[in-house]
Amino acid sequence: MASPYSPEPAPDLTRNRLPTLFEVLARRTLAPVDLYFFYIYMRDQKRAVDYLDFWLDVAQHMSMCRLYVRDLRRSLMVGTPDGDKTASKRSSALLENIGNLDHRDPAGPSMLKTEKNKNQDAQMSAFLREENGNGLGHSPSGSTGSNMRQTSSNDRPRPSFMSSPQVLTSDSNSPEHEVKRADIRSSALNIMTTYILQDALRQIIIPQPLVEEMIYAIEQQGRDDPEVFDAAKDYVFQAMERDAFPDFLRAKALGNLTPPSLLYRLILGLLGEFAGVWAGSVLCMTGASRATRAWLIIPFTIGMYGLVCWEFVMDPLLAFLGYSEYEPNKVAKAHEPYVRKLLARRSLSALVWWIVFAAGFSCLFIFVPSHYLGEPYD
Known part of the structure; x- marks a missing residue:
């Protein structure tokens, strides 16, 4: 129970700015x-x-x-x-x-x-x-x-x-x-x-x-x-x-991640993009069908997710759910109204970039003509 002497000022829920x-x-x-x-x-x-x-x-x-x-x-x-x-x-x-x-x-x-x-x-x-x-x-x-x-x-x-x-x-x-x-x-x-x-x-x-x-x-x-x-x-x-x-x-x-979590996502992003490029190159050079190469969406989506999180210093999925990280892998609900709006806008921008780049890399390796290296070119 709070002490009768302890000040418990009510937060200003109408504040349309960052706090001091x-x-x-x-x-x-x-x-x-x-x-x-x-x-x-x-x-x-x-x-x-x-x-x-x-x-x-x-x-x-x-x-x-x-x-x-x-x-x-x-x-x-x-x-x-x-x-x-x-x-x-x-x-x-x-x-x-x-x-x-x-x-x-x-x-x-x-x-x-x-x-x-x-x-x-x-x-x-x-x-x-x-x-x-x-x-x-x-x-x-x-x-x-x-x-x-x-x-x-x-x-x-x-x-x-x-x-x-x-x-x-x-x-x-x-x-x-x-x-x-x-x-x-x-x-x-x-x-x-x-x-x-x-x-x-x-x-x-x-x-x-x-x-x-x-x-x-x-x-x-x-x-x-x-x-x-x-x-x-x-x-x-x-x-x-x-x-x-x-x-x-x-x-x-403007963000909702701690530095260790950002580093993890950067590593995940680089590994995902490397895996996508490597697998896509192999599939193209072995003459794999477009249906098979469509699986490249997975590594490119995961990789671009990590890179977007690093670039925006935030996790757009966490932001949409209304959470912010205060320690690595420990999150709390974000309640400050103005900050919630800022994070929502930034997460929307991050989501757009995520989709655009993930789709771009995927389409590049899915629709590019493939050629089996053991066959001569016409």
Whole structure:
């Protein structure tokens, strides 16, 4: 069952264009251009899944901070005993000015935030810094302990560990327990040790000034508010948007096969065409009848099918059935309406070329006059 805090935005089924990277990361798209397919693409083809995992972990960190501040604000609004009100007057004022944190807007790059969300996130970070500076460690339940399991990024339930791409739920936006103040600190430290520190197991390459700024803020200033990661998050978003996302759209919106499957079809196409040409030549030189040579339709059809799949980077039969491949020999139903239309149009073009070339090669060897080599020419 989904957490009541987890954002589940409805996909835009009327979108008559390709989605943006933010829409994919915000889970507003459907297969084959959803977050699951993008994760598999970054892992298997771009070999840069650490950047996407960094984004997901920072989004989780933002979600945890929102939940913590929201629940703390609610507890203060309801009213608590004076002995439990450990916040300073300044912290209380900051908390009251943050406003409603029940919105389901996903964490996004700074350039795509509205002014309202920018101000709200800035106030939330200011409160967390103020609270941390006072050493309060306050939580909605009055406890500073943490019941969050400490995990490395490799242990988290990423989409790659799911049995089906149809449902994409991850812990990145849906903490299913009450968030403690120590959880936020632990999350910030985990991000730093996993992705930022030199020689980290999954270190991402970002400008050194950003690295030094984050390490200083977390280690020296004791900060764990979301603004610590804003600059790095924006850099990673722009890197994925510039380098990986256009290739992802070309691969999944204009095609439906993975590179290994394309290679298999290319080999099948070359073997089929070679078999057709070789068999056709032999049959022509041995004086075989046209009825016998009509069997050449089979190798030429199979061979041209493989070559057309290679040329169009898609399988027209899979496209007509509405499926797209996310891993070799693993397919899922394509649900994004605009992408389905693109694939249908391209599959129709591929089908026409397939029929034309297969028929052309077949007719060439079926209707060409044959001659047995043992007989003299007239």
